[in-house]
Amino acid sequence: MEYKDTLLMPKTDFPMRGNLPHREPQIQEKWEEMNIYKKVQERTKDRPLFILHDGPPYANGDIHMGHALNKILKDFIVRYKSMSGFCAPYVPGWDTHGLPIETALTKNKKVNRKELTVAEFRKLCEEYAYEQVDSQREQFKRLGVRGDWENPYITLKPEYEAQQIKVFGEMAKKGYIYKGLKPVYWSPSSESALAEAEIEYQDKRSASIYVGFNVKDGKGVLEGDVQIVIWTTTPWTIPANLGISVHPDLEYSVVEVSGKKFVVATDLVEAVTKEFEWDNVATVKKVKGLQLENIVAKHPLYDRDSLVMCGEHVTTDAGTGCVHTAPGHGEDDFIIGQKYGLSVLCPVDEKGYMTKEAPGFEGLFYDEANKSITEKLKEVDALLKLSFIKHSYPHDWRTKKPTIFRATAQWFASIKDFRSDLMDAVKETKWVPAWGETRLFNMVRDRGDWCISRQRAWGVPIPVFYGEDGLPIITDETIDHVSNLFREHGSNVWFERDAKDLIPKGFTHESSPNGIFTKETDIMDVWFDSGSSHQAVLVERDDLQRPADLYLEGSDQYRGWFNSSLSTAVAVTGKAPYKGVLSHGFALDGEGRKMSKSIGNVVVPSKVMNQLGADILRLWVASVDYQSDVRVSDNILKQVAEVYRKIRNTFRFLLGNLADFTPDQALDVKDLREVDRYMLVKLNKLISKTKASYENYEFAAIFHAVHNFCTIELSSFYLDFAKDVLYIEAVDNKERRAIQTVLYETLLALTKLVAPILSHTADEVWSHIEFVSEESVQLVDMPEAREVDQAEEIETKWDSFMSLRDDVLKALEVARNDKVIGKSLSASISLYPNEKTKQLLESVEESLKQLFIVSGFEISGNYEDAPEQAQSFGQVKIVVGTAEGKTCERCWVVSTTVGVNSKQPTVCERCASVVTTN
Template structure:
């Protein structure tokens, strides 16, 4: 006779395998049809707001692992807060202006820009950008990121551009905007000025030269035959040299060697003598740098003089202590040049070619001129040494080509007047990780003026008019009028309409007696675009608010979006646009190398989702220390998938054992729980508390680790294993069985809600199989608060020790199995030799047979009296032998009372009673 039908075995339609690549798109389609985002917002309306402001990715190309990491982290934060007492809207955004789109059209799409007007070209840029947005939006949604995808913010939209113009106008009114000629990062490959945030550093091989400048007017401190020695790695800037800078407080020496006299810093004499191979050196004179001010030297290439000036920027870290100074090609050079009234000579054009202001080199590309300039210096006998060095050098982040410092007329945003306010706001912000505060603080402290003008077509025009006398006009009246026009028509009108049509009707100015005006044709830096989003998005949209609660972006944004947003916000509102900054690292391959197509180590989010599913990618994101650089590879993802499988199987086991449980009628009050049930309930509250603390502090790996450990160790390897006998064998409505199911139900509901921000596709599937739930989606619920349980500490301490004892018993059982003493653990009799506190704990633990999953567990005498063949551990001795009796065909326990019931001779007394009382109709 088969007794299988009398066992309450697990039943569930929740599949063992997730089949995520196929099921997730179906789930996402369902969410979209049900408009789950709107339902979440409606449910939480009226709560305290929590706003995560999306830093806009650039609308060009497929998303990469950095995008995936960033967007998934944001989704964790937003989903958690919407399930934890907040109203948390999420408005995604896109950055759409700038050179990459221009380049994509001209190079990839073969658009002939010369055949188009500026306005026509801009329209093609817009069309391209919007297609890229659609492309990326689908990929972001495939990650499971929930948001207002149909109403994102886009930097090219009229309402955004209008608010950006207002930000510019407000900054100008407050004296933070000016036009001036200064050296700025200039990209010959882009033919445009660049901001610091558009610079990245790569190694570059450059010539390293030492050049002598012969004194022409010693100013009564030097002789005209003596020579200053300078060092530079940019020979191409020598034609622009106008001065030599020395430090006023450093000591300089006139060194005689080989019949010549050279002037260098005293501290560097020995080093330079070795560098140049000087022999028989003699210091004939020393004097401080301040004494050298006003001395003049002959330019090594041209018939003009170079002035010796004083500069605090001069140091002894490299070179000679005498610094080659070209005010048109260096920031420090420019500053000291202004102090001495020097010209801003810049003989290099927009494309990087020398102009006729550099006689002998006209039409030569600056980098190619290094060789010919060095050769001429050598021919003139002023080149002391030439070598080559490889050093970190600034490059255009878009074209990857080297940039130069070049003086041009540009528009600048000055932070000088608000630097202290900026620094104070940095201190007021919450930082994750903490070092972010120091990093941004130092950047703001040391930052110069921000060049915001670009000589390109695709961007927001700088809303400046010029009077007939050349005076820039930026007034509230003109700014508001342009902003209103842009809001109504878009910024293309700046390039389509006549200047007079862009001005307010009847506008007059003392700077234009004839009533004619011109306009600025440069556009704004893209960082000014995105940096204005606090006004153009947070202030513009009714569903958001300023300041945002959190900005979270990659660590490169300390010099980018975090920085530009802070500058514009403090300039306009006096406050930072965010309460909290969270930064994350970069995604690297499994060996910690940067991903590169040439290396073949690129991991593509779309490919991962097709192979494994978005929830695996999301679980990987939760498992890593994202605030540092993170590694991802097929092997790492396989480990994550194994962790996912264990969590999923835990959910499946719990669901399977709730098939006959109705939470409305079958719940057992906690006061009736067995102690083991109470312990698991206490541990559930611990996990809940720790995980919520992890979410609150943006430490998502703590969430993952606490849930994963609880599922695999305390549930799967302990509680669920111990509970099987009660769940399967005992009568359906036995109080102990219903108590276990109550714990399992609460555990499953809590865990499902708790990990919904991380693996929402999976938890939505769990939710669909849960008995007794009324909400249509787990996303429309709140994560519960941990429950304080009286006596929790004592219970936790007691059962932690009991589990340690259990581990030792399991080791003894394993050894007995290996020695063929027993087969399965249910064939064993375990004798425990314990004393003291451990004995008391075990005696009060309840069913030891169930705890150790054996047929007979007996507490014997003191540990010291244990037989010599027992297994001795620190607190107990364990003796394992085969249990006496017969195997029950229903519960598989080995019992001496099997066969005592004549009706069911194959069963033990317990099973015979259960079958007769509850299953007489079956068997």
């Protein structure tokens, strides 16, 4: 007889190897065929809504690891919510306007803008944007992200633009929108104004100059032979200087050096002395900043006055305490200039070149002008010191080139009138991590007005008409009309038609008695686009609602989408657009460096999926502390793949050992052995912990809990000793059915618990479970923890036993290394426990030989009675020897009963009974 044919070995078609790069696309095709998104929504349609509103990625280029991290995290949450009592629709979106698409066409596609009208160029931008959306959509779907991919929101769609116009109109109606001449971040490389969210800081080498301004009218406080010393790192702004700012409460010293007199803040005299390498410095006079107010100095280059003003923004952190003030090139400069009635001089054009308002430097690029201006200051003996410093400087986040502050006529959203409402909304929102509240609160508290206009072609037009007097016209009638036009024709109609064809029919306005109107040509900041999504998506669509339950984006969006969405929503509704905000860090390489093509350390999602599979990427996302910056590398992903392999093998074992089991054969909990109930207790704890972790967005806790459950509770203990029952005993043996009952519970629960994370693998497992009726695990709910009587007592007892078992396994390993035994089944162990451990062992009704996976076991005496050769542990001493008897040919246990049955001479008595009976 071939005894191996009598064993009840695992049987399953579920493959050991995942082969995910090949199998996942097949699973996704099945999802497409069954329209899984629609089926999930239909199943949950009568439940309360949970809305995770997608922050739109920019539609340009392939997705990167940051995209993958973000979309997978969202998918975890949406999938979990739809399995836990909610209807959780997920509508993905794309941000599609702005400079990168214009640049892609002109540089990459070689489109000549000069040969096209604005409308024609915008049409090409639209076509390109849709191409990018289609490309990114397929990549996101390949990640296994479930959503309404056929009906996403896209910021260039007519219905979206129509709602955006409504948001703008409502803000204008409340007086929050205005046009004004103010200095804003300006990008010469983009030839456009920028919002704060479009600024990033990089190191830049700049000239550092100290300049002396001769006093022209000292107002009886300063003599005419005194110079007021300023410091700046932007020499190109000197031609725009109209004043000098001092702090009213600071003390200033007039110091004399080599017959010359200079004014410097007293607190900075020592630092300036060191910088200038002065000797024999004498303090001639000390005055308060307030005493210097309205003193007039002479501009060092031009026949022009420079007024001394008092400003609270002046500090002694660096420089001289006397601040060079050019109202056309700085926010603080502008504000104090307005207070003192200065004009707004801005002698730099939109491309960054000096204009005729900077005599002597006209035509020079502002950065090149630094040298010429510095040389001129030296020539007129106004340059006191020149050096160079490396410092953090604002750059255009798109072109990566330096920006400047430049005063231009722009459209602004003023938040001062509802700033307190914004701060209240921040406080009412739940922030994860908690520091997000402080971060955004401080931003709102400190931010100035929002520049929302851009001098570009590709974007949503600012829907403003101008009358014959040049004043802007924004009325309910014009806003509604333009919104309806955009909904019907798209925003390109603004550039295809003249103002007279865009104005409402029969519209009249007192500013245009002759009925002549012109239109604004600027477009809106793209952050106004995406920041309007709470209305253009959450209100526009019937399957969503405002406010959303959750916004989830990278930590850079505190100054971006979280901020712009809050501003527009509070302005329009008085409330935040979200109930909660969750943020994640950035994806870095394995050494914690930013990914860069030049360094060659970029990990590409598509490459990972082609080599390892999307579920490995998803499991990596679950494994990291995503609220901080996260690391990813080939080596890290290989480690994750190893964890995946263990989880997959666990599923395969569970499936294989349930091949001859049906749910109606499951035993009642009270009929299970204590060790089986112990495993149900552990399973229940896993269910509770995992669901709580999902609720708190703690995915790394789920990763570790599932991994530990599979490798420690199951693989290293329960499944390990269960093989002796599952394979060896008769098919209907009660102990075997007890174990199968636990495996059945575990298989269903574990598949459901990992479904949001290992979306493909969970569905693959589900398809191999014969006793489920649902066609996908996505169409069931999370498992409920099962009641087990005396769960706490059982767990306490068996946790203690597990600790003892660890000691036994260590003793067996030592004996194996010492060549005392081979496999553990060849061993016999003698235990010398302390009294507490002895009571524990005596209370275990299950076969201790099975639990320890040895062929011989006995309690040979008390702890103190152990022989010298015994291995000593805290609770027990152990002697490992070889078991007596012969090895059973069927179960491999060493037994003295082998050969007792003459008809089955090579097997033990247990196996002979099973074989004979069956």
